[in-house]
Amino acid sequence: MRGYILKIAYKGTNYCGWQVQPEKPTVQAAVQAACESVFGVETSITGCSRTDSGVHAKGFVALASGNLPEIPLASLPLALNTALPCDVAVIEAENAPEGFHPRYDAKGKEYVYYINNSRIKDPFSEETAWLFPRKINVELADSLCKEFIGRQDFASFMAAGSKITDTVRTVSAFSAERNGDTVIFRVSADGFLYNMVRIMVGTVAEKASGTALPDIKEIIAARDRAKAGVTAPAKGLFLNKVFY
């Protein structure tokens, strides 16, 4: 048995998320096929997270394990990238310590969300940013972000119908900044509920552009999805880093 930890970037547009599903294109299936082609043996792939259809990653972490040959770590990304489709890349490889699990060992994650805050669409970010025409007051947005920080019950920021009952999470950082027409949200937490980042971003973007919604503290206290704002679309969301 040998395991390699792979740091992976992918553009999620053409995939039904990370996790293997029968008959559907998934990033996990693409990575597994590339590994089996390079390693020449059956390879098990374990990811750090499921990601939704259309969500992207710059620093997804996966474990490739099995009866794998030893390959120099500097060459492994290049070899795998040759076998991967153009929208998936292995950017780093390292040897996995015995017993490493990409999901259970993760201490937290950082997501980044991009908004194109313009009335005019941008052909170069159509698949990687949310086109949001109303002007966002980014100082206000950043101050709203700060109200999420801490160990709180985020039930209001979980997709309706989700089965999870322990909805307490610790948000360690959440910020908004502007770069021209692009508004960038960055959020870190020890874990995320289903659609949590997308509902947080949707709520802050709406409030900071004039939509009447309750105060963030009230929305959190309500423990009611209906009190929060819209779910921002998947295409602006990037899994940026996993903390171990």
Place this chain on the structure above:
Amino acid sequence: MRGYILKIAYKGTNYCGWQVQPEKPTVQAAVQAACESVFGVETSITGCSRTDSGVHAKGFVALASGNLPEIPLASLPLALNTALPCDVAVIEAENAPEGFHPRYDAKGKEYVYYINNSRIKDPFSEETAWLFPRKINVELADSLCKEFIGRQDFASFMAAGSKITDTVRTVSAFSAERNGDTVIFRVSADGFLYNMVRIMVGTVAEKASGTALPDIKEIIAARDRAKAGVTAPAKGLFLNKVFY
């Protein structure tokens, strides 16, 4: 008769360039279809330039003319964008002065070229940058760029087989800079020969990363395409601005 000047951005990946060709997807055909749908009458579209298959634009200039209705200039881009495919956007519209011609009236153009200077591919710039693995010395590259500036005969930087005989052009600016793994070339001239920017960028990138090639002055003096370096691929090239 009424004319609108349209400033257009497009991702050229899925188009056989700007200019209409029978049976092929072109940006001009897409713009014409959108105009005719919004204006409700036959519309003539004239572009500032042909661009090659796969080349992009951030500031392409086109004239839409015909028996067109008057539409408020602030609304026109939004109306046209609704009718355009997702990889083409009208970013500005203004009234055309009588007799305006986007190509003949242009005094010059600026192109930008992006290189991903890394051994590792980037899923987010696969269609908009040239993956160039050998390290480019960007200070050297920038100093090589400067040798192109001025009124010179650029026959060595024209695609072999081109029919043009007057190969003298004035390059007013040419620079290279690095932003992380991205190397950005920016070049302005009063006109460009066929593939001129791509051969200039290919030659500088090769020389600044260790390929043995003659000095730029010698290559220019030779008036021989075979003396210059490779033609950089279309996908890294953007028509950025047109000067009038």
